[in-house]
Amino acid sequence: MAGRGGQQDMKQLRVGVIGLGYFGTRHARIYAQHAAAELVAVCDRNADAASAVAKATGAESCTDMTALLARPDIEAVSICLPDRLHEEAAIAAARAGKAILLEKPMAHDAPTARRIAAAIEECGARLMVGHILRFDPRYVQVYEAAAPERLGQPIHLRAKRNGIRSTARRLGPASSILFYMGVHDVDAMQWIARSRISRVYAQKREVLGTGNEDALYAVVNFENGAIGSIDYSWAWPDGLMNGYRAALEIVGTRAAAYLDCTDQGFYTVLDSGTTGGDTHLWPEINGRITGDLADELDHFVTATRAGTPYLQPWREAFDAIPVLDALALSARTGQPVEVER
Ligand SMILES: NC(=O)c1ccc[n+]([C@@H]2O[C@H](COP(=O)([O-])OP(=O)(O)OC[C@H]3O[C@@H](n4cnc5c(N)ncnc54)[C@H](O)[C@@H]3O)[C@@H](O)[C@H]2O)c1
Incomplete structure:
Protein backbone atom coordinates (compact mmCIF):
# COMPACT_ATOMS: atom_id res chain seq x y z
CA MET A 1 0.00 0.00 0.00
CA ALA A 2 1.07 3.56 -0.57
CA GLY A 3 2.35 5.14 2.64
CA ARG A 4 4.68 7.63 4.15
CA GLY A 5 7.95 8.02 2.26
CA GLY A 6 11.34 6.49 3.10
CA GLN A 7 10.03 3.78 5.43
CA GLN A 8 9.89 0.78 3.13
CA ASP A 9 13.51 -0.35 3.66
CA MET A 10 13.16 -1.48 7.34
CA LYS A 11 10.99 -4.41 8.44
CA GLN A 12 7.33 -3.44 8.85
CA LEU A 13 5.94 -3.24 12.40
CA ARG A 14 3.43 -6.06 12.87
CA VAL A 15 0.44 -4.72 14.76
CA GLY A 16 -2.94 -5.75 16.15
CA VAL A 17 -5.92 -3.63 17.21
CA ILE A 18 -8.13 -4.56 20.19
CA GLY A 19 -11.60 -2.95 20.31
CA LEU A 20 -13.15 -2.01 16.98
CA GLY A 21 -15.77 0.59 17.83
CA TYR A 22 -15.72 4.22 16.79
CA PHE A 23 -12.00 4.66 17.33
CA GLY A 24 -10.44 1.20 16.92
CA THR A 25 -11.89 1.01 13.42
CA ARG A 26 -9.94 4.15 12.57
CA HIS A 27 -6.73 2.83 14.16
CA ALA A 28 -7.08 -0.32 12.05
CA ARG A 29 -7.60 1.60 8.82
CA ILE A 30 -4.60 3.85 9.50
CA TYR A 31 -2.26 0.90 10.17
CA ALA A 32 -3.57 -0.83 7.05
CA GLN A 33 -2.68 2.21 4.96
CA HIS A 34 0.75 2.76 6.61
CA ALA A 35 3.78 1.68 4.59
CA ALA A 36 5.84 0.79 7.68
CA ALA A 37 3.12 -1.22 9.43
CA GLU A 38 1.40 -4.51 8.75
CA LEU A 39 -2.01 -4.92 10.35
CA VAL A 40 -1.87 -8.62 11.26
CA ALA A 41 -5.06 -9.11 13.30
CA VAL A 42 -7.99 -7.21 14.76
CA CYS A 43 -10.13 -8.16 17.74
CA ASP A 44 -13.58 -7.27 19.03
CA ARG A 45 -15.88 -9.32 21.24
CA ASN A 46 -18.54 -8.56 18.66
CA ALA A 47 -17.73 -11.06 15.88
CA ASP A 48 -19.54 -9.04 13.19
CA ALA A 49 -17.51 -5.90 14.01
CA ALA A 50 -14.29 -7.92 13.94
CA SER A 51 -15.01 -9.58 10.59
CA ALA A 52 -16.16 -6.31 8.99
CA VAL A 53 -12.88 -4.57 9.90
CA ALA A 54 -10.86 -7.65 8.94
CA LYS A 55 -12.55 -7.73 5.54
CA ALA A 56 -11.97 -4.01 4.95
CA THR A 57 -8.28 -4.12 5.94
CA GLY A 58 -7.09 -7.61 4.94
CA ALA A 59 -6.22 -8.48 8.58
CA GLU A 60 -7.22 -11.68 10.43
CA SER A 61 -10.12 -11.38 12.84
CA CYS A 62 -10.71 -12.71 16.37
CA THR A 63 -13.06 -12.16 19.29
CA ASP A 64 -10.71 -12.98 22.17
CA MET A 65 -7.93 -10.53 22.97
CA THR A 66 -5.98 -13.24 24.83
CA ALA A 67 -5.60 -15.09 21.52
CA LEU A 68 -4.38 -11.94 19.75
CA LEU A 69 -1.89 -11.14 22.53
CA ALA A 70 -0.56 -14.72 22.50
CA ARG A 71 0.59 -14.39 18.89
CA PRO A 72 4.37 -14.05 18.75
CA ASP A 73 4.18 -12.47 15.28
CA ILE A 74 2.41 -9.39 16.68
CA GLU A 75 4.90 -6.86 18.07
CA ALA A 76 2.63 -3.94 18.91
CA VAL A 77 -1.02 -3.33 19.75
CA SER A 78 -3.49 -0.47 19.84
CA ILE A 79 -5.95 -0.85 22.72
CA CYS A 80 -9.18 0.94 21.84
CA LEU A 81 -11.52 -0.56 24.44
CA PRO A 82 -14.00 1.46 26.51
CA ASP A 83 -12.27 3.55 29.19
CA ARG A 84 -13.16 1.26 32.11
CA LEU A 85 -11.70 -1.80 30.33
CA HIS A 86 -8.17 -0.50 29.74
CA GLU A 87 -6.59 -2.23 32.73
CA GLU A 88 -6.93 -5.90 31.84
CA ALA A 89 -5.85 -5.39 28.24
CA ALA A 90 -2.92 -3.07 29.03
CA ILE A 91 -1.52 -5.37 31.72
CA ALA A 92 -1.96 -8.48 29.54
CA ALA A 93 -0.26 -6.71 26.60
CA ALA A 94 2.66 -5.64 28.83
CA ARG A 95 3.07 -9.24 30.06
CA ALA A 96 2.96 -10.48 26.47
CA GLY A 97 5.86 -8.14 25.59
CA LYS A 98 3.96 -5.97 23.12
CA ALA A 99 4.61 -2.29 22.49
CA ILE A 100 1.34 -0.62 23.49
CA LEU A 101 -0.61 2.32 22.16
CA LEU A 102 -3.31 2.68 24.81
CA GLU A 103 -6.15 5.04 24.00
CA LYS A 104 -6.71 7.88 26.43
CA PRO A 105 -7.41 8.06 29.31
CA MET A 106 -4.61 5.80 30.58
CA ALA A 107 -7.21 4.58 33.10
CA HIS A 108 -10.54 5.69 34.55
CA ASP A 109 -9.10 6.29 38.02
CA ALA A 110 -5.73 6.68 39.71
CA PRO A 111 -5.58 3.27 41.47
CA THR A 112 -6.14 1.57 38.09
CA ALA A 113 -3.54 3.79 36.40
CA ARG A 114 -1.07 2.85 39.16
CA ARG A 115 -1.65 -0.89 38.54
CA ILE A 116 -1.05 -0.38 34.81
CA ALA A 117 2.08 1.67 35.57
CA ALA A 118 3.39 -1.08 37.87
CA ALA A 119 2.92 -3.74 35.16
CA ILE A 120 4.62 -1.55 32.54
CA GLU A 121 7.62 -1.03 34.82
CA GLU A 122 7.80 -4.67 35.95
CA CYS A 123 7.72 -5.95 32.35
CA GLY A 124 9.90 -3.17 30.91
CA ALA A 125 7.15 -2.67 28.33
CA ARG A 126 6.86 0.25 25.95
CA LEU A 127 3.72 2.35 26.44
CA MET A 128 2.36 5.35 24.62
CA VAL A 129 -1.01 6.83 25.64
CA GLY A 130 -3.11 8.24 22.80
CA HIS A 131 -3.07 11.92 23.76
CA ILE A 132 -3.95 13.13 20.30
CA LEU A 133 -3.59 16.85 21.08
CA ARG A 134 0.17 16.28 21.34
CA PHE A 135 -0.04 15.84 17.55
CA ASP A 136 -2.46 18.68 16.78
CA PRO A 137 -0.64 21.60 15.10
CA ARG A 138 -2.75 24.14 17.01
CA TYR A 139 -1.95 22.72 20.46
CA VAL A 140 1.70 22.03 19.63
CA GLN A 141 2.16 25.63 18.50
CA VAL A 142 0.54 26.99 21.68
CA TYR A 143 2.89 24.69 23.64
CA TRP A 282 -9.11 12.29 11.41
CA PRO A 283 -10.54 13.62 8.13
CA GLU A 284 -10.69 11.22 5.21
CA ILE A 285 -8.90 12.88 2.30
CA ASN A 286 -8.42 11.18 -1.05
CA GLY A 287 -9.43 7.82 0.44
CA ARG A 288 -7.00 7.97 3.39
CA ILE A 289 -7.47 8.96 7.03
CA THR A 290 -5.16 11.93 7.61
CA GLY A 291 -4.64 14.52 10.34
CA ASP A 292 -3.77 14.27 14.03
CA LEU A 293 -4.71 10.59 14.54
CA ALA A 294 -2.73 9.47 11.49
CA ASP A 295 0.26 11.51 12.74
CA GLU A 296 -0.06 9.98 16.21
CA LEU A 297 -0.07 6.41 14.84
CA ASP A 298 2.76 7.27 12.43
CA HIS A 299 4.82 8.38 15.45
CA PHE A 300 3.96 5.17 17.33
CA VAL A 301 5.02 3.03 14.37
CA THR A 302 8.19 5.04 13.67
CA ALA A 303 9.40 5.27 17.28
CA THR A 304 8.57 1.62 18.05
CA ARG A 305 10.51 0.40 15.01
CA ALA A 306 13.44 2.69 15.76
CA GLY A 307 13.44 1.93 19.51
CA THR A 308 13.38 5.68 20.24
CA PRO A 309 11.34 7.32 23.03
CA TYR A 310 7.73 8.28 22.43
CA LEU A 311 7.02 11.99 22.20
CA GLN A 312 5.04 11.93 25.44
CA PRO A 313 6.51 9.90 28.31
CA TRP A 314 3.67 7.77 29.70
CA ARG A 315 4.24 9.25 33.18
CA GLU A 316 2.89 12.56 31.88
CA ALA A 317 -0.24 10.77 30.68
CA PHE A 318 -0.47 9.14 34.13
CA ASP A 319 -0.27 12.61 35.75
CA ALA A 320 -3.67 13.57 34.31
CA ILE A 321 -5.52 10.75 36.08
CA PRO A 322 -5.29 11.89 39.73
N1 LIG B 1 -8.30 10.45 21.11
C1 LIG B 1 -9.57 10.70 20.86
O1 LIG B 1 -9.93 11.79 20.43
C2 LIG B 1 -10.58 9.60 21.08
C3 LIG B 1 -11.81 9.64 20.40
C4 LIG B 1 -12.73 8.61 20.60
C5 LIG B 1 -12.41 7.57 21.50
N2 LIG B 1 -11.22 7.57 22.14
C6 LIG B 1 -10.90 6.48 23.10
O2 LIG B 1 -10.91 5.24 22.42
C7 LIG B 1 -11.40 4.21 23.27
C8 LIG B 1 -12.57 3.50 22.59
O3 LIG B 1 -13.63 4.45 22.42
P1 LIG B 1 -14.77 4.22 21.31
O4 LIG B 1 -15.52 5.50 21.22
O5 LIG B 1 -14.17 3.60 20.10
O6 LIG B 1 -15.67 3.13 22.08
P2 LIG B 1 -16.72 2.14 21.41
O7 LIG B 1 -17.68 1.79 22.50
O8 LIG B 1 -17.25 2.73 20.14
O9 LIG B 1 -15.85 0.86 21.01
C9 LIG B 1 -15.37 -0.07 21.95
C10 LIG B 1 -15.29 -1.45 21.29
O10 LIG B 1 -14.67 -2.35 22.21
C11 LIG B 1 -15.34 -3.62 22.06
N3 LIG B 1 -15.10 -4.40 23.28
C12 LIG B 1 -15.61 -4.20 24.54
N4 LIG B 1 -15.13 -5.12 25.37
C13 LIG B 1 -14.29 -5.93 24.66
C14 LIG B 1 -13.48 -7.04 24.99
N5 LIG B 1 -13.41 -7.52 26.23
N6 LIG B 1 -12.74 -7.61 24.01
C15 LIG B 1 -12.78 -7.13 22.74
N7 LIG B 1 -13.54 -6.07 22.37
C16 LIG B 1 -14.29 -5.48 23.32
C17 LIG B 1 -16.80 -3.25 21.85
O11 LIG B 1 -17.52 -4.31 21.25
C18 LIG B 1 -16.67 -2.01 20.94
O12 LIG B 1 -16.69 -2.38 19.58
C19 LIG B 1 -11.79 4.88 24.59
O13 LIG B 1 -10.74 4.73 25.51
C20 LIG B 1 -11.94 6.35 24.22
O14 LIG B 1 -11.69 7.25 25.28
C21 LIG B 1 -10.30 8.54 21.93
Whole structure:
Protein backbone atom coordinates (compact mmCIF):
# COMPACT_ATOMS: atom_id res chain seq x y z
CA MET A 1 0.00 0.00 0.00
CA ALA A 2 1.07 3.56 -0.57
CA GLY A 3 2.35 5.14 2.64
CA ARG A 4 4.68 7.63 4.15
CA GLY A 5 7.95 8.02 2.26
CA GLY A 6 11.34 6.49 3.10
CA GLN A 7 10.03 3.78 5.43
CA GLN A 8 9.89 0.78 3.13
CA ASP A 9 13.51 -0.35 3.66
CA MET A 10 13.16 -1.48 7.34
CA LYS A 11 10.99 -4.41 8.44
CA GLN A 12 7.33 -3.44 8.85
CA LEU A 13 5.94 -3.24 12.40
CA ARG A 14 3.43 -6.06 12.87
CA VAL A 15 0.44 -4.72 14.76
CA GLY A 16 -2.94 -5.75 16.15
CA VAL A 17 -5.92 -3.63 17.21
CA ILE A 18 -8.13 -4.56 20.19
CA GLY A 19 -11.60 -2.95 20.31
CA LEU A 20 -13.15 -2.01 16.98
CA GLY A 21 -15.77 0.59 17.83
CA TYR A 22 -15.72 4.22 16.79
CA PHE A 23 -12.00 4.66 17.33
CA GLY A 24 -10.44 1.20 16.92
CA THR A 25 -11.89 1.01 13.42
CA ARG A 26 -9.94 4.15 12.57
CA HIS A 27 -6.73 2.83 14.16
CA ALA A 28 -7.08 -0.32 12.05
CA ARG A 29 -7.60 1.60 8.82
CA ILE A 30 -4.60 3.85 9.50
CA TYR A 31 -2.26 0.90 10.17
CA ALA A 32 -3.57 -0.83 7.05
CA GLN A 33 -2.68 2.21 4.96
CA HIS A 34 0.75 2.76 6.61
CA ALA A 35 3.78 1.68 4.59
CA ALA A 36 5.84 0.79 7.68
CA ALA A 37 3.12 -1.22 9.43
CA GLU A 38 1.40 -4.51 8.75
CA LEU A 39 -2.01 -4.92 10.35
CA VAL A 40 -1.87 -8.62 11.26
CA ALA A 41 -5.06 -9.11 13.30
CA VAL A 42 -7.99 -7.21 14.76
CA CYS A 43 -10.13 -8.16 17.74
CA ASP A 44 -13.58 -7.27 19.03
CA ARG A 45 -15.88 -9.32 21.24
CA ASN A 46 -18.54 -8.56 18.66
CA ALA A 47 -17.73 -11.06 15.88
CA ASP A 48 -19.54 -9.04 13.19
CA ALA A 49 -17.51 -5.90 14.01
CA ALA A 50 -14.29 -7.92 13.94
CA SER A 51 -15.01 -9.58 10.59
CA ALA A 52 -16.16 -6.31 8.99
CA VAL A 53 -12.88 -4.57 9.90
CA ALA A 54 -10.86 -7.65 8.94
CA LYS A 55 -12.55 -7.73 5.54
CA ALA A 56 -11.97 -4.01 4.95
CA THR A 57 -8.28 -4.12 5.94
CA GLY A 58 -7.09 -7.61 4.94
CA ALA A 59 -6.22 -8.48 8.58
CA GLU A 60 -7.22 -11.68 10.43
CA SER A 61 -10.12 -11.38 12.84
CA CYS A 62 -10.71 -12.71 16.37
CA THR A 63 -13.06 -12.16 19.29
CA ASP A 64 -10.71 -12.98 22.17
CA MET A 65 -7.93 -10.53 22.97
CA THR A 66 -5.98 -13.24 24.83
CA ALA A 67 -5.60 -15.09 21.52
CA LEU A 68 -4.38 -11.94 19.75
CA LEU A 69 -1.89 -11.14 22.53
CA ALA A 70 -0.56 -14.72 22.50
CA ARG A 71 0.59 -14.39 18.89
CA PRO A 72 4.37 -14.05 18.75
CA ASP A 73 4.18 -12.47 15.28
CA ILE A 74 2.41 -9.39 16.68
CA GLU A 75 4.90 -6.86 18.07
CA ALA A 76 2.63 -3.94 18.91
CA VAL A 77 -1.02 -3.33 19.75
CA SER A 78 -3.49 -0.47 19.84
CA ILE A 79 -5.95 -0.85 22.72
CA CYS A 80 -9.18 0.94 21.84
CA LEU A 81 -11.52 -0.56 24.44
CA PRO A 82 -14.00 1.46 26.51
CA ASP A 83 -12.27 3.55 29.19
CA ARG A 84 -13.16 1.26 32.11
CA LEU A 85 -11.70 -1.80 30.33
CA HIS A 86 -8.17 -0.50 29.74
CA GLU A 87 -6.59 -2.23 32.73
CA GLU A 88 -6.93 -5.90 31.84
CA ALA A 89 -5.85 -5.39 28.24
CA ALA A 90 -2.92 -3.07 29.03
CA ILE A 91 -1.52 -5.37 31.72
CA ALA A 92 -1.96 -8.48 29.54
CA ALA A 93 -0.26 -6.71 26.60
CA ALA A 94 2.66 -5.64 28.83
CA ARG A 95 3.07 -9.24 30.06
CA ALA A 96 2.96 -10.48 26.47
CA GLY A 97 5.86 -8.14 25.59
CA LYS A 98 3.96 -5.97 23.12
CA ALA A 99 4.61 -2.29 22.49
CA ILE A 100 1.34 -0.62 23.49
CA LEU A 101 -0.61 2.32 22.16
CA LEU A 102 -3.31 2.68 24.81
CA GLU A 103 -6.15 5.04 24.00
CA LYS A 104 -6.71 7.88 26.43
CA PRO A 105 -7.41 8.06 29.31
CA MET A 106 -4.61 5.80 30.58
CA ALA A 107 -7.21 4.58 33.10
CA HIS A 108 -10.54 5.69 34.55
CA ASP A 109 -9.10 6.29 38.02
CA ALA A 110 -5.73 6.68 39.71
CA PRO A 111 -5.58 3.27 41.47
CA THR A 112 -6.14 1.57 38.09
CA ALA A 113 -3.54 3.79 36.40
CA ARG A 114 -1.07 2.85 39.16
CA ARG A 115 -1.65 -0.89 38.54
CA ILE A 116 -1.05 -0.38 34.81
CA ALA A 117 2.08 1.67 35.57
CA ALA A 118 3.39 -1.08 37.87
CA ALA A 119 2.92 -3.74 35.16
CA ILE A 120 4.62 -1.55 32.54
CA GLU A 121 7.62 -1.03 34.82
CA GLU A 122 7.80 -4.67 35.95
CA CYS A 123 7.72 -5.95 32.35
CA GLY A 124 9.90 -3.17 30.91
CA ALA A 125 7.15 -2.67 28.33
CA ARG A 126 6.86 0.25 25.95
CA LEU A 127 3.72 2.35 26.44
CA MET A 128 2.36 5.35 24.62
CA VAL A 129 -1.01 6.83 25.64
CA GLY A 130 -3.11 8.24 22.80
CA HIS A 131 -3.07 11.92 23.76
CA ILE A 132 -3.95 13.13 20.30
CA LEU A 133 -3.59 16.85 21.08
CA ARG A 134 0.17 16.28 21.34
CA PHE A 135 -0.04 15.84 17.55
CA ASP A 136 -2.46 18.68 16.78
CA PRO A 137 -0.64 21.60 15.10
CA ARG A 138 -2.75 24.14 17.01
CA TYR A 139 -1.95 22.72 20.46
CA VAL A 140 1.70 22.03 19.63
CA GLN A 141 2.16 25.63 18.50
CA VAL A 142 0.54 26.99 21.68
CA TYR A 143 2.89 24.69 23.64
CA GLU A 144 5.87 26.14 21.78
CA ALA A 145 4.62 29.73 22.22
CA ALA A 146 4.31 29.05 25.96
CA ALA A 147 8.01 28.18 26.35
CA PRO A 148 9.32 30.11 29.40
CA GLU A 149 11.71 32.21 27.27
CA ARG A 150 8.77 33.39 25.13
CA LEU A 151 5.79 33.50 27.51
CA GLY A 152 7.52 34.25 30.80
CA GLN A 153 5.71 32.79 33.82
CA PRO A 154 2.18 31.47 33.25
CA ILE A 155 -0.43 33.60 35.06
CA HIS A 156 -3.66 31.97 33.91
CA LEU A 157 -4.99 29.28 31.55
CA ARG A 158 -8.46 28.45 30.26
CA ALA A 159 -9.58 25.27 28.51
CA LYS A 160 -12.90 24.52 26.91
CA ARG A 161 -14.24 21.28 25.40
CA ASN A 162 -17.94 21.10 24.65
CA GLY A 163 -19.67 18.28 22.79
CA ILE A 164 -23.12 17.14 21.75
CA ARG A 165 -25.67 15.33 23.88
CA SER A 166 -25.99 12.29 21.59
CA THR A 167 -22.35 11.36 22.38
CA ALA A 168 -23.15 11.44 26.10
CA ARG A 169 -26.19 9.25 25.40
CA ARG A 170 -24.24 6.82 23.14
CA LEU A 171 -21.55 6.20 25.74
CA GLY A 172 -23.88 6.15 28.76
CA PRO A 173 -22.43 5.28 32.14
CA ALA A 174 -19.57 3.36 30.45
CA SER A 175 -17.76 6.70 30.21
CA SER A 176 -17.76 10.14 31.80
CA ILE A 177 -17.23 13.69 30.62
CA LEU A 178 -13.89 13.53 32.45
CA PHE A 179 -12.52 10.34 30.85
CA TYR A 180 -13.84 10.86 27.37
CA MET A 181 -13.24 14.60 26.87
CA GLY A 182 -11.79 16.15 30.01
CA VAL A 183 -8.54 14.20 30.03
CA HIS A 184 -7.53 15.88 26.77
CA ASP A 185 -7.52 19.32 28.36
CA VAL A 186 -6.10 18.31 31.74
CA ASP A 187 -3.16 16.78 29.88
CA ALA A 188 -2.87 19.77 27.52
CA MET A 189 -3.02 22.33 30.35
CA GLN A 190 -0.32 20.56 32.40
CA TRP A 191 1.85 20.10 29.30
CA ILE A 192 1.47 23.71 28.09
CA ALA A 193 1.83 25.26 31.59
CA ARG A 194 4.87 23.04 32.25
CA SER A 195 3.32 22.41 35.65
CA ARG A 196 0.92 19.98 37.30
CA ILE A 197 -2.51 20.81 38.70
CA SER A 198 -2.41 20.61 42.50
CA ARG A 199 -5.94 21.63 43.59
CA VAL A 200 -9.37 21.74 41.96
CA TYR A 201 -12.81 23.14 42.72
CA ALA A 202 -15.52 21.76 40.40
CA GLN A 203 -19.28 21.86 39.97
CA LYS A 204 -21.44 19.79 37.63
CA ARG A 205 -25.01 19.62 36.29
CA GLU A 206 -27.03 16.57 35.23
CA VAL A 207 -30.47 17.49 33.91
CA LEU A 208 -30.74 15.94 30.41
CA GLY A 209 -30.84 12.31 31.63
CA THR A 210 -28.21 11.04 29.17
CA GLY A 211 -26.58 8.85 31.83
CA ASN A 212 -23.65 11.26 31.92
CA GLU A 213 -22.73 14.71 33.21
CA ASP A 214 -24.21 17.55 31.14
CA ALA A 215 -21.56 20.03 32.21
CA LEU A 216 -18.62 20.33 34.58
CA TYR A 217 -16.93 23.64 35.34
CA ALA A 218 -13.82 23.95 37.50
CA VAL A 219 -11.25 26.37 38.84
CA VAL A 220 -7.81 24.81 39.21
CA ASN A 221 -4.45 25.70 40.77
CA PHE A 222 -1.08 24.73 39.30
CA GLU A 223 2.07 23.88 41.27
CA ASN A 224 3.80 26.90 39.67
CA GLY A 225 1.17 29.33 41.00
CA ALA A 226 -0.87 29.73 37.79
CA ILE A 227 -4.67 29.54 38.02
CA GLY A 228 -6.91 27.94 35.44
CA SER A 229 -10.51 27.42 34.47
CA ILE A 230 -12.08 24.41 32.77
CA ASP A 231 -15.37 24.41 30.87
CA TYR A 232 -16.71 20.97 29.83
CA SER A 233 -20.13 20.32 28.35
CA TRP A 234 -21.95 17.36 26.80
CA ALA A 235 -25.21 19.29 26.60
CA TRP A 236 -25.09 20.97 23.19
CA PRO A 237 -27.90 20.05 20.79
CA ASP A 238 -26.75 17.66 18.06
CA GLY A 239 -26.94 20.42 15.47
CA LEU A 240 -23.73 21.98 16.83
CA MET A 241 -21.46 22.49 13.84
CA ASN A 242 -18.68 19.84 13.77
CA GLY A 243 -20.08 18.31 16.97
CA TYR A 244 -17.68 20.08 19.29
CA ARG A 245 -16.19 23.39 20.41
CA ALA A 246 -12.74 23.44 21.97
CA ALA A 247 -10.38 26.25 22.89
CA LEU A 248 -7.37 26.89 25.06
CA GLU A 249 -5.58 30.03 26.16
CA ILE A 250 -2.56 30.81 28.30
CA VAL A 251 -1.45 34.24 29.47
CA GLY A 252 2.04 34.78 30.86
CA THR A 253 4.12 37.61 32.29
CA ARG A 254 5.63 38.40 28.85
CA ALA A 255 3.27 37.02 26.18
CA ALA A 256 0.12 34.97 25.63
CA ALA A 257 -1.11 32.31 23.20
CA TYR A 258 -4.51 30.87 22.35
CA LEU A 259 -6.25 28.54 19.98
CA ASP A 260 -9.84 28.00 18.97
CA CYS A 261 -11.00 24.82 17.22
CA THR A 262 -14.58 25.97 16.67
CA ASP A 263 -13.95 27.06 13.11
CA GLN A 264 -12.68 24.16 11.01
CA GLY A 265 -12.47 26.32 7.90
CA PHE A 266 -14.85 24.20 5.80
CA TYR A 267 -18.61 24.48 5.29
CA THR A 268 -21.38 23.07 3.12
CA VAL A 269 -24.48 25.15 2.66
CA LEU A 270 -27.89 23.63 1.84
CA ASP A 271 -31.38 25.10 1.91
CA SER A 272 -31.78 23.37 5.30
CA GLY A 273 -28.72 25.08 6.80
CA THR A 274 -24.93 25.15 7.00
CA THR A 275 -22.76 22.27 8.20
CA GLY A 276 -19.03 21.84 8.64
CA GLY A 277 -16.60 18.94 8.76
CA ASP A 278 -13.43 17.73 10.46
CA THR A 279 -10.30 19.20 8.90
CA HIS A 280 -7.82 18.29 11.68
CA LEU A 281 -8.55 15.22 13.80
CA TRP A 282 -9.11 12.29 11.41
CA PRO A 283 -10.54 13.62 8.13
CA GLU A 284 -10.69 11.22 5.21
CA ILE A 285 -8.90 12.88 2.30
CA ASN A 286 -8.42 11.18 -1.05
CA GLY A 287 -9.43 7.82 0.44
CA ARG A 288 -7.00 7.97 3.39
CA ILE A 289 -7.47 8.96 7.03
CA THR A 290 -5.16 11.93 7.61
CA GLY A 291 -4.64 14.52 10.34
CA ASP A 292 -3.77 14.27 14.03
CA LEU A 293 -4.71 10.59 14.54
CA ALA A 294 -2.73 9.47 11.49
CA ASP A 295 0.26 11.51 12.74
CA GLU A 296 -0.06 9.98 16.21
CA LEU A 297 -0.07 6.41 14.84
CA ASP A 298 2.76 7.27 12.43
CA HIS A 299 4.82 8.38 15.45
CA PHE A 300 3.96 5.17 17.33
CA VAL A 301 5.02 3.03 14.37
CA THR A 302 8.19 5.04 13.67
CA ALA A 303 9.40 5.27 17.28
CA THR A 304 8.57 1.62 18.05
CA ARG A 305 10.51 0.40 15.01
CA ALA A 306 13.44 2.69 15.76
CA GLY A 307 13.44 1.93 19.51
CA THR A 308 13.38 5.68 20.24
CA PRO A 309 11.34 7.32 23.03
CA TYR A 310 7.73 8.28 22.43
CA LEU A 311 7.02 11.99 22.20
CA GLN A 312 5.04 11.93 25.44
CA PRO A 313 6.51 9.90 28.31
CA TRP A 314 3.67 7.77 29.70
CA ARG A 315 4.24 9.25 33.18
CA GLU A 316 2.89 12.56 31.88
CA ALA A 317 -0.24 10.77 30.68
CA PHE A 318 -0.47 9.14 34.13
CA ASP A 319 -0.27 12.61 35.75
CA ALA A 320 -3.67 13.57 34.31
CA ILE A 321 -5.52 10.75 36.08
CA PRO A 322 -5.29 11.89 39.73
CA VAL A 323 -6.59 15.28 38.51
CA LEU A 324 -9.67 13.58 37.00
CA ASP A 325 -10.27 11.82 40.33
CA ALA A 326 -10.00 15.12 42.19
CA LEU A 327 -12.38 16.85 39.74
CA ALA A 328 -14.93 14.05 40.14
CA LEU A 329 -14.68 14.17 43.94
CA SER A 330 -14.93 17.96 44.04
CA ALA A 331 -17.97 17.97 41.74
CA ARG A 332 -19.60 15.32 43.94
CA THR A 333 -18.90 16.97 47.30
CA GLY A 334 -19.00 20.64 46.31
CA GLN A 335 -15.66 21.15 48.08
CA PRO A 336 -12.18 22.08 46.78
CA VAL A 337 -9.95 18.97 46.57
CA GLU A 338 -6.15 18.61 46.71
CA VAL A 339 -4.82 16.33 43.93
CA GLU A 340 -3.34 13.19 45.50
CA ARG A 341 -0.16 12.17 43.69
N1 LIG B 1 -8.30 10.45 21.11
C1 LIG B 1 -9.57 10.70 20.86
O1 LIG B 1 -9.93 11.79 20.43
C2 LIG B 1 -10.58 9.60 21.08
C3 LIG B 1 -11.81 9.64 20.40
C4 LIG B 1 -12.73 8.61 20.60
C5 LIG B 1 -12.41 7.57 21.50
N2 LIG B 1 -11.22 7.57 22.14
C6 LIG B 1 -10.90 6.48 23.10
O2 LIG B 1 -10.91 5.24 22.42
C7 LIG B 1 -11.40 4.21 23.27
C8 LIG B 1 -12.57 3.50 22.59
O3 LIG B 1 -13.63 4.45 22.42
P1 LIG B 1 -14.77 4.22 21.31
O4 LIG B 1 -15.52 5.50 21.22
O5 LIG B 1 -14.17 3.60 20.10
O6 LIG B 1 -15.67 3.13 22.08
P2 LIG B 1 -16.72 2.14 21.41
O7 LIG B 1 -17.68 1.79 22.50
O8 LIG B 1 -17.25 2.73 20.14
O9 LIG B 1 -15.85 0.86 21.01
C9 LIG B 1 -15.37 -0.07 21.95
C10 LIG B 1 -15.29 -1.45 21.29
O10 LIG B 1 -14.67 -2.35 22.21
C11 LIG B 1 -15.34 -3.62 22.06
N3 LIG B 1 -15.10 -4.40 23.28
C12 LIG B 1 -15.61 -4.20 24.54
N4 LIG B 1 -15.13 -5.12 25.37
C13 LIG B 1 -14.29 -5.93 24.66
C14 LIG B 1 -13.48 -7.04 24.99
N5 LIG B 1 -13.41 -7.52 26.23
N6 LIG B 1 -12.74 -7.61 24.01
C15 LIG B 1 -12.78 -7.13 22.74
N7 LIG B 1 -13.54 -6.07 22.37
C16 LIG B 1 -14.29 -5.48 23.32
C17 LIG B 1 -16.80 -3.25 21.85
O11 LIG B 1 -17.52 -4.31 21.25
C18 LIG B 1 -16.67 -2.01 20.94
O12 LIG B 1 -16.69 -2.38 19.58
C19 LIG B 1 -11.79 4.88 24.59
O13 LIG B 1 -10.74 4.73 25.51
C20 LIG B 1 -11.94 6.35 24.22
O14 LIG B 1 -11.69 7.25 25.28
C21 LIG B 1 -10.30 8.54 21.93
